[in-house]
Amino acid sequence: MPGNCADDPPYIPAIRAVRPALGTGGRTDVGDCKMAALATRAVVAAGGDVYPCPLSESQLGRAERRALLLPVWDGTQALQPVRRAGPEGQPDEVVAEGFSVDVALAGRVGEEEVRWTERRWLVRSVAYARAQAAALDRRLGTATAAVLDLPTRKPGRTPPVRGEVVRAAQAVVTREGVDGLLRYTARAVMTTRKTRAYRDRPAREETEVSFVVEVRPDDEAIAERKRGMGWQVYGTNGVGLSLPQVVWAYRGQYRIENDWSRLKGRPLGLTPLYLQDEGRIQGLVYVPSLALRVLTLVEWVVREGLRKEGAKVQGVSAGQPGRKTARPSAELLLGAMGTIGVSVVEVGGQTHALLSPLTEVQKRLLQLWELPPDLYEQVTRGFPRPPPMTSEP
Numbered sequence: 001m002p003g004n005c006a007d008d009p010p011y012i013p014a015i016r017a018v019r020p021a022l023g024t025g026g027r028t029d030v031g032d033c034k035m036a037a038l039a040t041r042a043v044v045a046a047g048g049d050v051y052p053c054p055l056s057e058s059q060l061g062r063a064e065r066r067a068l069l070l071p072v073w074d075g076t077q078a079l080q081p082v083r084r085a086g087p088e089g090q091p092d093e094v095v096a097e098g099f100s101v102d103v104a105l106a107g108r109v110g111e112e113e114v115r116w117t118e119r120r121w122l123v124r125s126v127a128y129a130r131a132q133a134a135a136l137d138r139r140l141g142t143a144t145a146a147v148l149d150l151p152t153r154k155p156g157r158t159p160p161v162r163g164e165v166v167r168a169a170q171a172v173v174t175r176e177g178v179d180g181l182l183r184y185t186a187r188a189v190m191t192t193r194k195t196r197a198y199r200d201r202p203a204r205e206e207t208e209v210s211f212v213v214e215v216r217p218d219d220e221a222i223a224e225r226k227r228g229m230g231w232q233v234y235g236t237n238g239v240g241l242s243l244p245q246v247v248w249a250y251r252g253q254y255r256i257e258n259d260w261s262r263l264k265g266r267p268l269g270l271t272p273l274y275l276q277d278e279g280r281i282q283g284l285v286y287v288p289s290l291a292l293r294v295l296t297l298v299e300w301v302v303r304e305g306l307r308k309e310g311a312k313v314q315g316v317s318a319g320q321p322g323r324k325t326a327r328p329s330a331e332l333l334l335g336a337m338g339t340i341g342v343s344v345v346e347v348g349g350q351t352h353a354l355l356s357p358l359t360e361v362q363k364r365l366l367q368l369w370e371l372p373p374d375l376y377e378q379v380t381r382g383f384p385r386p387p388p389m390t391s392e393p
Helices: 011-022 038-046 062-074 126-148 162-175 219-227 243-251 253-264 278-309 330-337 360-368 375-380
Strands: 052-054 080-084 093-109 112-125 182-195 204-217 231-236 342-347 350-355
Touching (some): 011 038, 038 093, 038 112, 052 243, 062 112, 080 243, 093 243, 112 126, 112 243, 126 162, 126 182, 126 204, 126 219, 162 204, 231 243, 243 253, 278 330, 278 360, 330 360, 342 375, 350 375
Antiparallel strands (some): 080 093, 093 112, 112 231, 182 204, 342 350
């Protein structure tokens, strides 16, 4: 795709383009919210295929979502959990929970009217809700500190009046997205100080007026806002799909996107090929595809090993030796192994290969890959190597 238009229109021609190769009916098309356009869903349903995709607020408005979630908050709607296997010896982790409603839809594909039933899963992601709540708490803290600092007299500026303080406070809470969650008042404080007589000026009392801002959170409004966090609506015409199938199908699509990013950029860098022979073009494309499989396997094995152990690996992030992660990328892993070197020297007519000592991180990665700890020592025994043949046939 050229990338010079919105994502919505290319979905239909892309789906139709792959059908001659993959067949029609029984396929699952997973997409983001841009795929949720009614026309796209109608094309998928008319072809006998299945779509799971999230519905944006343009497909299902905020008021409709709230109406569907009210039974959950009232305790009358039961939720079905989605679990992920925990580390060995640990209980399974609940990653999401939700329920479904069925809706009858209709659309047109060409001159034909298509009708189908869409099951809408309202799902609350535990991690997403936690991240949203933490972000809200940070914004509340930032807004509170900024509002409390408003009456502070700045050097070279006149003290603010009450109206200016109130307007500035409203601008702060609006900017931080916490409008209606903080209550604030500006209170005048009068300070009187005595001034001694000086020359022709008699002794007197001077009164200064300043303002103090009092801020307190609206706990009820904050709890109401947090209650609606983490919710997503997935639409699918596959009424036979269970909630875990829909959730994991959608969450799995980013892995495919990451692989395409690796092919288009670093580290594989699939760039335009200035060749005419179809066989050579296909061969050069196959090579990065093989490398992509290796990258994916290298990454998955380490992540799976860390998940089973409930551990994290440290020292793979360049410039951040203390950072720990349970999901390192293949690029970080290979970068950590990139410092291994072999020096080939000749002494007294004999050639020796010297291997740089492995770090603890490199030994740990070999363990996670289930590779022998003396792997690189075995490799050095093959040195020196004859120069490779670089001429083409």
